[in-house]
Amino acid sequence: MGLKDIEKRIDQALKKDRPGSPIQPVRLERDSEFKFRCYPGISCFTNCCRNMNIILTPYDIIRIKTRLGLTSDLFLRLYTKPEILGITGLPVARLLMLEELDGKCPFVTPDGCQIYTDRPVSCRYYPIGIASLRQQEKHAGEEEEFFFVVKEEHCKGFEEPTSWTVDSWRADQEADLYDAMNRGWLELILRKRSFGEETEMPPRARELFYMATTNMERFRKFIFESRFLDTYIIKETVLKRILNDDVELMKFGFNYLNVAIFGAESDIIKLKPEILDKTVKQIIKKRKKRQKRLERIKKGRR
Numbered sequence: 506m507g508l509k510d511i512e513k514r515i516d517q518a519l520k521k522d523r524p525g526s527p528i529q530p531v532r533l534e535r536d537s538e539f540k541f542r543c544y545p546g547i548s549c550f551t552n553c554c555r556n557m558n559i560i561l562t563p564y565d566i567i568r569i570k571t572r573l574g575l576t577s578d579l580f581l582r583l584y585t586k587p588e589i590l591g592i593t594g595l596p597v598a599r600l601l602m603l604e605e606l607d608g609k610c611p612f613v614t615p616d617g618c619q620i621y622t623d624r625p626v627s628c629r630y631y632p633i634g635i636a637s638l639r640q641q642e643k644h645a646g647e648e649e650e651f652f653f654v655v656k657e658e659h660c661k662g663f664e665e666p667t668s669w670t671v672d673s674w675r676a677d678q679e680a681d682l683y684d685a686m687n688r689g690w691l692e693l694i695l696r697k698r699s700f701g702e703e704t705e706m707p708p709r710a711r712e713l714f715y716m717a718t719t720n721m722e723r724f725r726k727f728i729f730e731s732r733f734l735d736t737y738i739i740k741e742t743v744l745k746r747i748l749n750d751d752v753e754l755m756k757f758g759f760n761y762l763n764v765a766i767f768g769a770e771s772d773i774i775k776l777k778p779e780i781l782d783k784t785v786k787q788i789i790k791k792r793k794k795r796q797k798r799l800e801r802i803k804k805g806r807r
């Protein structure tokens with residue numbers, strides 16, 4: 506289950522127990538217990554690896570394309586499809602399931618997941634779903650994280666006696682590492698979501714977002730082979746770190762997108778003063794022009 510499904514279904518699932526819904530309408534905390542075991546040999550082995558809506562996170566993409574020895578370009582072309590993530594309007598990469606093979610995941614084999622140690626974070630969390638809600642009252646504006654169980658009929662893992670807490674399951678699945686790596690990306694998504702549907706993203710900003718969150722080779726080229734370094738001031742140590750390291754580049758990308766799309770401040774990347782000056786002047790000029798046009802329209806009406 507991907508972020509998009511969760512967004513759509515979590516509210517309803519927590520309100521009432523809908524017949525047929527795989528989401529148990531029970532909110533779990535980190536110490537909540539559940540029984541589950543998944544292992545080769547269980548009767549449903551790999552039944553869940555089909556028709557999944559898996560949105561790949563930036564860190565998922567780096568891990569899988571490295572595992573397969575592919576460039577990001579080739580990996581994205583062969584295994585994913587871009588799509589827009591709900592009301593955020595942000596582009597993300599969805600893992601393609603194989604229609605010709607009954608909706609199977611391209612990485613599933615009779616022996617299990619071919620990329621098991623590098624599988625996406627949503628496969629790691631399964632059967633636990635993670636969601637966040639914007640707090641309304643006491644801590645207005647803060648996101649509150651919670652968990653729920655996704656209990657699908659075909660999954661026999663729930664009949665096994667092994668007990669977990671949400672935390673012990675997350676530790677077993679290396680979810681902490683993935684969550685830490687994906688935090689910057691999720692913050693960008695939540696930030697954009699908080700603006701609502703009305704604030705549409707210009708196509709150029711959307712392209713930048715997709716490039717910097719899915720394609721490290723292209724993003725690196727954009728930084729080192731375009732006029733990027735004439736526009737931004739970036740510390741030498743940071744430049745050295747991102748030159749060959751995809752994970753460092755991904756983290757830098759989250760900072761860059763915050764600055765370029767949301768106008769946030771960052772310690773590691775800043776607009777050059779002369780570019781900032783130029784941008785401010787352009788904005789003022791545009792506003793004055795718009796103001797004059799409005800005044801002309803008003804006069805014409807009188």
Ligand code: SF4
Nearest residue numbers: 554610612613618628
């Ligand atoms: S990536 Fe692996 S675990 Fe995830 S759906 Fe595909 S085969 Fe299953």
Ligand code: SF4
Nearest residue numbers: 543549551553660662
């Ligand atoms: S259906 Fe459930 S128990 Fe069976 S392989 Fe998938 S996760 Fe494991």
